Amino acid sequence: MADYEIPKITGEEGILEIPHIQPDAMKSHGPWISKHEFQEYMHFPTDFKMPESVEHYGDADTLVENWKERALAKMADLKGRYRSLQVYLDICVKCGACTDKCHYFLGTTDPKNMPVARQDLLRKVYRRYFTFAGKFFAKLGMPGFVGGAELTEDVVKDWYNYYHQCSQCRRCSVFCPYGIDTAEISMAAREILDHIGMGQKYCTEIMGKVHKIGNNLGLPGGALADTLEGLEEDIYDDTGVEVKLPMDKKGADILLVTPSADFFAEPHVDGLMGYAKVFHELGLDWTLSSYASEGANFGMFIGSYENMRKISLRVRKAAIDLGVKRIVFGECGHAWRVAYSFLNTLAGPFDFLDQNYPIPQHVLEITEPALAAGKLNIDKSLNDDMTLTFHDSCNIARGSRMGDKPGGQFEIPRNVIKAVCNNFVDMPADTIHDATYCCGGGGGILTDDLMEVRVKGAQPRMEALKYVTDHHGVTHMAAICAICKSQFTKVIPYYGFTMDQIVSVHQLVSNALILTGQLTEEEMEAKEAAEEAERLAAKEAREKAAAEKAAAEKESKD
Amino acid sequence: MAIGVIYAVLFWAATLVLVLGVANKVLIYWKTPAPLKIPTTPAPITRSGVVVRMMSEVFLFKSLYRSDKLLWALGFAFHYSMLFIVIRHFRYVLDPVWSVIQFMQPIGRYAAFVFVLALLGLLARRIFIDRVRYITSPSDRAMLGLLIFIGLSGMTMSFFGGHTDIVMVKEFFTGLITFDLKPLPADAPLLIHLGLVLILMFIFPISKLLHAPGIFFSPTRNQVDNPREKRHLSPWAAELEKQGKMYLDELD
Numbered sequence: 001m002a003d004y005e006i007p008k009i010t011g012e013e014g015i016l017e018i019p020h021i022q023p024d025a026m027k028s029h030g031p032w033i034s035k036h037e038f039q040e041y042m043h044f045p046t047d048f049k050m051p052e053s054v055e056h057y058g059d060a061d062t063l064v065e066n067w068k069e070r071a072l073a074k075m076a077d078l079k080g081r082y083r084s085l086q087v088y089l090d091i092c093v094k095c096g097a098c099t100d101k102c103h104y105f106l107g108t109t110d111p112k113n114m115p116v117a118r119q120d121l122l123r124k125v126y127r128r129y130f131t132f133a134g135k136f137f138a139k140l141g142m143p144g145f146v147g148g149a150e151l152t153e154d155v156v157k158d159w160y161n162y163y164h165q166c167s168q169c170r171r172c173s174v175f176c177p178y179g180i181d182t183a184e185i186s187m188a189a190r191e192i193l194d195h196i197g198m199g200q201k202y203c204t205e206i207m208g209k210v211h212k213i214g215n216n217l218g219l220p221g222g223a224l225a226d227t228l229e230g231l232e233e234d235i236y237d238d239t240g241v242e243v244k245l246p247m248d249k250k251g252a253d254i255l256l257v258t259p260s261a262d263f264f265a266e267p268h269v270d271g272l273m274g275y276a277k278v279f280h281e282l283g284l285d286w287t288l289s290s291y292a293s294e295g296a297n298f299g300m301f302i303g304s305y306e307n308m309r310k311i312s313l314r315v316r317k318a319a320i321d322l323g324v325k326r327i328v329f330g331e332c333g334h335a336w337r338v339a340y341s342f343l344n345t346l347a348g349p350f351d352f353l354d355q356n357y358p359i360p361q362h363v364l365e366i367t368e369p370a371l372a373a374g375k376l377n378i379d380k381s382l383n384d385d386m387t388l389t390f391h392d393s394c395n396i397a398r399g400s401r402m403g404d405k406p407g408g409q410f411e412i413p414r415n416v417i418k419a420v421c422n423n424f425v426d427m428p429a430d431t432i433h434d435a436t437y438c439c440g441g442g443g444g445i446l447t448d449d450l451m452e453v454r455v456k457g458a459q460p461r462m463e464a465l466k467y468v469t470d471h472h473g474v475t476h477m478a479a480i481c482a483i484c485k486s487q488f489t490k491v492i493p494y495y496g497f498t499m500d501q502i503v504s505v506h507q508l509v510s511n512a513l514i515l516t517g518q519l520t521e522e523e524m525e526a527k528e529a530a531e532e533a534e535r536l537a538a539k540e541a542r543e544k545a546a547a548e549k550a551a552a553e554k555e556s557k558d
Numbered sequence: 559m560a561i562g563v564i565y566a567v568l569f570w571a572a573t574l575v576l577v578l579g580v581a582n583k584v585l586i587y588w589k590t591p592a593p594l595k596i597p598t599t600p601a602p603i604t605r606s607g608v609v610v611r612m613m614s615e616v617f618l619f620k621s622l623y624r625s626d627k628l629l630w631a632l633g634f635a636f637h638y639s640m641l642f643i644v645i646r647h648f649r650y651v652l653d654p655v656w657s658v659i660q661f662m663q664p665i666g667r668y669a670a671f672v673f674v675l676a677l678l679g680l681l682a683r684r685i686f687i688d689r690v691r692y693i694t695s696p697s698d699r700a701m702l703g704l705l706i707f708i709g710l711s712g713m714t715m716s717f718f719g720g721h722t723d724i725v726m727v728k729e730f731f732t733g734l735i736t737f738d739l740k741p742l743p744a745d746a747p748l749l750i751h752l753g754l755v756l757i758l759m760f761i762f763p764i765s766k767l768l769h770a771p772g773i774f775f776s777p778t779r780n781q782v783d784n785p786r787e788k789r790h791l792s793p794w795a796a797e798l799e800k801q802g803k804m805y806l807d808e809l810d
């Protein structure tokens with residue numbers, strides 16, 4: 001299946017033992033580099049030479065002219081604009097509390113995947129070029145004494161490789177005594193790399209599609225409309241109820257912004273049908289937008305405020321153009337972080353929306369109270385074939401909130417699952433809530449050229465899942481993030497699970513929700529039988545009429 | 559007297575470097591905008607909640623407690639023993655000595671043992687745990703060594719047959735405050751002790767010791783979780799909006 005060893009999971013404790021370090025275990029050329037075309041879309045410099053092969057990634061002659069000066073200038077610019085970066089580069093005491101907290105370190109054993117060591121890749125250059133101690137000891141020829149290092153090709157190569165082995169999940173920041181967030185460092189590093197000719201293909205290509213077409217997949221409006229129509233038919237065939245999935249409906253109350261994976265990927269699409277059914281049942285007037293048909297915002301992954309804002313402004317424009325009163329986001333982790341924590345900053349103020357609702361709102365913030373108030377007719381037994389557990393997505397768990405109380409992001413999805421399923425078990429405490437382990441595919445890592453990183457990075461989560469599978473009979477894991485869902489469906493087979501064990505939370509809601517006027521299976525069969533009979537009768541009648549007509553014609557001829 | 563003059567000048571210089579250096583850094587932290595709301599959630603949704611969160615980090619090392627109990631215990635022992643020791647040392651500059659400090663005197667004296675032991679523990683971590691060894695620079699070990707020797711030289715004076723003329727030391731330091739030069743006893747443990755403290759003061763603003771003021775500026779810990787209720791905008795982002803531009807290099 002792969003040319004590297006798949007980590008073993010035991011399911012005994014649910015928590016991995018801390019491995020011994022193995023330097024350079026994950027040394028590599030990193031993910032594919034972005035072409036000029038996409039760098040240009042992102043407004044990044046294009047005066048670099050595309051390396052001929054991966055072996056040449058990071059070679060000085062492939063980088064922009066004066067790459068060293070420009071890298072340092074970018075670093076200076078960023079530390080002047082981001083307090084997080086400036087403070088975090090200075091204050092780490094190298095205590096090591098974070099060293100065993102990163103899923104990529106646990107899964108790969110490469111010491112450069114320990115959060116502090118990852119930060120140090122950038123910090124050593126900062127120390128050398130921007131601090132008195134570093135400059136002083138560099139003059140003595142020993143910058144390493146104070147943790148400084150010259151900026152060389154090799155450093156750039158390490159940056160590119162190891163800053164693309166960080167999913168910016170922020171687990172390290174929970175455990176650092178000063179809250180040092182390696183995600184902030186890796187975002188800054190990627191922004192610097194983008195300015196010296198080392199953009200990452202996956203992220204930039206996807207953002208190019210959003211800037212041009214409106215979603216990560218590059219699905220034009222027409223194709224989207226067809227897809228939505230197909231989903232409406234699916235729901236009708238299932239329930240006998242005409243549930244709409246409107247697009248570009250002017251004057252609707254709610255604009256739903258959801259990750260584009262919801263339109264076609266499994267199990268995402270079942271979640272989308274779930275939202276549609278909930279909205280239908282609650283009588284909400286909603287619409288999707290073809291212009292802002294993407295909830296994801298990869299601008300965050302590459303640390304580009306400007307590109308992140310540019311994508312966010314599409315949501316604002318769509319809301320204004322459609323004249324909606326509320327903005328609701330679908331199930332996606334980083335999309336919700338950008339929406340909850342940044343949207344007001346990037347694309348606000350939203351004084352034109354209805355101020356009685358949170359702006360923006362998460363779809364679970366609609367479903368949960370509706371379930372609690374008994375507004376939805378639920379038959380929990382319809383989910384009895386499953387025992388569920390729930391994966392807290394990092395960006396939701398540690399970078400956002402739901403509801404009006406801190407920690408609502410943990411309670412609300414669980415409340416929803418428990419309201420629609422009889423069997424729910426949590427994974428071990430050190431692997432959920434704000435200590436949740438990343439799926440291994442977040443932060444711009446969800447690409448085939450980083451498969452080894454993804455598989456190994458999933459190990460801590462897989463161990464926890466295995467534990468509840470073996471000890472509590474868990475059969476399925478629910479998620480509320482498009483990236484988690486895609487990542488898991490792809491990597492869990494490596495650990496002996498099957499793809500369909502990953503479900504969307506709204507898929508569970510959809511399973512258990514009985515729509516008003518919904519037909520039971522028997523009724524549905526009876527209805528189909530009746531329709532079939534009607535068709536047959538009509539056919540018979542037609543044939544009879546035709547026969548009579550033919551006979552009459554024959555008669556008249558005679 | 560010559561030694562007194564040298565040390566006096568050094569102490570004045572070190573104080574200046576320490577105060578100005580830290581003030582400069584604090585000013586930089588203060589002035590550097592935090593363009594986005596990035597508290598590590600769940601985070602407090604009010605200012606007073608943030609104060610509680612920050613205090614629990616500063617005084618109890620709450621996050622560290624969650625992540626590594628042994629390190630927490632060592633760090634806690636080290637920092638609090640240092641606090642008591644520092645408080646005790648006020649008796650060398652204050653006249654009259656406040657009664658609280660009088661009271662703390664014996665605690666501060668014995669805290670020195672905890673101080674040195676905790677530091678040795680921290681040093682052992684750097685040597686024996688492979689992950690921590692990997693991230694340790696020579697300066698990290700040097701800094702622990704510095705503190706250990708400050709402790710040991712101090713203990714030599716207060717416990718192990720030190721004959722340092724305390725009254726003279728006190729006159730020297732009170733003299734420093736009033737710019738009235740007084741001689742310092744030419745006593746080896748004392749001079750080593752003070753020399754190491756001087757180094758510590760000099761390197762404070764250019765080293766990781768900045769974690770002390772820095773933690774207050776850590777956005778993941780000091781921000782209120784209220785981005786939906788209150789719009790947060792940095793000056794440079796506001797400029798983009800004002801000029802209707804998408805990219806910073808397009809600004810006039």
Ligand code: SF4
Pocket residue numbers: 091092093094095096097098099115116175176177178179180
């Ligand atoms: S926990 Fe924080 S201070 Fe300690 S080594 Fe990690 S980043 Fe540095």
Ligand code: SF4
Pocket residue numbers: 101102103104113114115118165166167168169170171172173181182183438
């Ligand atoms: S943000 Fe997540 S992936 Fe990145 S270093 Fe921290 S724990 Fe690892």
